[in-house]
Amino acid sequence: MLWLIVICKRLLWALPTLLAVSIIGFTLMRYDVDLGVWPVPALKNGGVVIEQTHIHFKNPIDPLAELKNNPQITPAVYESEKKRLGLDRPFHEQYLRWLSHLFEVNDGVWQPNMGKSFSGEDVFTQLKIRAGNTLLLNCIVILLTWLIALPLGVFGALRWRSTTDRLLTLLASVGMAAPSFVVALVLAVVCVKFRLLPVGGLTSINHGLLPWWQQIGDVAAHLVLPVVVLMIGGLASLQRQMRGNLLDVLQAEYVRMARAKGLPEHKVVYKHAVRTAINPLVTLLGYELAALLSGSLLVEMILNYPGLGQYTYQAVLQTDTNVVMASLVLSATLLVAGNVMADLLLTVVDPRISLSAIEQRG
């Protein structure tokens, strides 16, 4: 029961946090503060003079710059577009309008209306596709990382200071230091040069014409490169942690005890030691959930993967407020949820940390 209370309490706390996040996001996108004319000291001709300066803080990116500079667009069209996007309203009105649309209820069903993007698509529909792609990518990455890193970590700990262990440790240091965007570049070039794998996108041009089993194969082939790139860093650090944890556990007294009472070695290792060593890593899952949507932005950019990161990046550059806000709130929600999950998992794996202590933290 305490579980439920803690979860509810944390989620309630999350609401004002998310509201604040959305306000910050909207402010960054749309801030337009006109302070009027003020006397400001300025350096001129070697002396300080007081100048009348118009102080106006405004997002320097004009979302309608393209229309403004297009000679085919008449001023009337420009104005109507400005009105359609709500850009003629004051800042707070724009925000409240955005917020109220988010909680739109049709026929008793919550249907979030996240507005339209600049290119006219429904943001919610687009977001579902993009976030889905990113989730697909990152879930595969997490799954494979854990499946590969844990056995490698166990191997490294059991063969402590052997040549293979040293090699794995070296590879782990290299993998942790390699910047994902550089790895992505290098691997993409290699793949293009030797025609190993398709680079960019999630599907081939002829995807729609293929039978379903080839469609799956097509998507899988496109996923290989981003998955490999994103796995490298996580693989290295998880292997290192698993190895370190297991080394610690193997020195513990109850392991010595298990050996002393004549338990076969494989039972000592796999039944007692490994299970204990994995426990602290489980909390990492929560943090991985938190980074699920926003962690792969650079790689998505380089490999032109149609995910949420790439979508958001392009929207930020155009100050496409509806898109930026939607993806910001979505990934912030996931981040908060991930942190709650990490805390809860912590109590599951480590009974010394009590739920009530976490509850006190809020």
Place this chain on the structure above:
Amino acid sequence: MADLSNSVNTAALQQGGWLGALKRILSDPAASAALWVLIILYAAIALAGFLAPYGQYWRDRTLAGAPPTPVYMRTVETGALTWPYVLPQQRHFNPTTLSYHYSEDTAHPIPIRFFVRGDEYPLLGLFNTNVHLFGVDNTKQDGAQINLLGTDMNGRDIFSRLLYGGQISLTIGFISLLVAFPLGLLYGGISGYFGGWVDTLMMRVSEVLMSIPSLYLLITLAAIIPASVSSSQRFALVVVSLALIGWAGFSRIIRGMVLSIKQQEYVDAARALGKPSLGIITQHVLPQTFSFVVVAITLSVPGYILMESGLSFLGLGIQQPDASWGNMLKEAQTLTNVLYAPWMLAPGALIFVAVLAFNVLGDAVRDYLDPKTA
């Protein structure tokens, strides 16, 4: 990092003094190799103007995308040993395949000269000079250049720009830390020391910042830097954006440490003596977090270097024509560029080396201060 805060061995640093600590850390061969790599990198960027044969903005459009200039030690005719020389490069464009290639003009070997005069630069910020460590005389022959790592698509010397770019990429992390860490220390210190509603409120605020995915916040902040700012202003604003991302998480850890430190008796004593709270926080409480801060700094620098290069790589950080390792890689985003000129990936290799060195050194420092997690 979080689990480290409780167990960091504060006494370790004070026992042997700084020199003893350094000696112990460097007894690990990997750590001392890492330190040497970093010393060489920082010395190279400090002497960038002297070591680089060309200036950061220097360019020759007729030699765009030229491969690394080979340095020859034997004469063309006889193969006898001679003073190192380079051959002038000539660019040929093939109008049917729309591709270009370079050939060497073997008739005009150009000897490499040391301490040649070239572009003027301030040496160590002290005085202006135009002496460069090495270079070639490019007045007599067209295409006579020495590009150790080739040129980019604008015909700029990559080797020289790597050195100048390092001045930004390798320092921006430290400068951001200098902004983020004092802020986080003070914020976490105040929050933890006062407790109660002050603590709740302050931690809520930092929680809000931490609830925004850091890369999203970073690109949003960087995107709204006006295009009109000068390059030094942009540098400062990038530093502030990076610092804004980092301080919140750090302040939470400090706050946790302060919560336990403030219960010690000497803090009570200071309070009983009537010392103002801010003085207690800065003079008695925060110094106790010292070794954790040292470890956190060494472990955070690579993250900041990566963030800056990622940001510049996206085109939102340091802007052309100023060089930084990230924005030099931006050209490599076009895969065809890299296919024809793989030497454009050189900055990526340097980022990797610098981050690796910082990681190895950071691990060694942590192992020293906190043997438990070793």
